[in-house]
Amino acid sequence: MSSEKIQAEVRTEFGKGAARRIRRDNKIPAVVYGHGNEPVHLTLPGHDTMMAIKHGGANAVLELEFDGQSQLALTKQVQVDPVRRVLEHVDFVAVKRGEKVTVDVPVHVVGDAAAETLVVTENATIQVEAEATHIPEQFEVSIEGAEAGTQILASQVELPKGVTLLTEADTLVVNVTAAQTAEQAEAALEEAEAEAGIEKDEPAAEAAEAGDSE
Known part of the structure; x- marks a missing residue:
């Protein structure tokens, strides 16, 4: 830079x-x-x-x-x-000039993962040490064709020569998981609502029948 x-x-x-x-x-x-x-x-x-x-x-x-x-x-x-x-x-x-500085550099995810997957950027930046006049603008991380279960750690991010990783090597940067189906998403929502003590309103038809029977 x-x-x-x-x-x-x-x-x-x-x-x-x-x-x-x-x-x-x-x-x-x-x-x-x-x-x-x-x-x-x-x-x-x-x-x-x-x-x-x-x-x-x-x-x-x-x-x-x-x-x-x-x-x-x-x-x-x-x-x-x-x-x-x-x-x-x-x-x-x-x-x-020539001085080493500690900076947080953004992570830019490129490519398309495999079908029916969900790509989550767990850490949007990586901390590194670099020369003040040679700080990378960003780090590109490719997830092209990545299958569910793929995890990219900080140690796997390609760094330019002269740049030293300071973030813990086993820090999760990008996580590729299986995408939820509509049924799984609905079940997860119902479970979350139950844990929060939220009760769903009765459907209008059921509520009307209940009123007629009184």
Whole structure:
């Protein structure tokens, strides 16, 4: 994963009012932590930052340029406006080229399992150690033709060279089971309702007959 350059400005105003003013200018307040230094508060260009993070994925690494210096920064937390879907704030961790970092990388399931099976992703991410500038965007796990009973563990996920698995090797990532029939699904629902003490209403016809006999 290559880093994208972003022209940033050092931020001197803080608080909700200052953040609102920054966002009105289509910019994003951000902070960079790490390496024993004081946090650096920055203002980033809205569109360029959004595209860079979108392109880089969950663990995007940006090269932030400000005050004549350049800082590689790993995206750690992104706040998004739930309505407008624009970035509101970004937290970064300062990293260096060649430095190893611990990240959670998404798992992407590809292919089609055998007929009448159910594919469940038990763990949507795998934790690994990788160089800051070579973090995989995702891991592909193929379930093409997989039969019921197939289980893919973390140790079976193919990792690129230089990436070390940190998740426990026997962690279940993808589970392929036999799909339930309609009868099995109905029986399971009735069992769950019985355990919860839920009683089904009488059918309308039975209820009417009961009323006539009184």
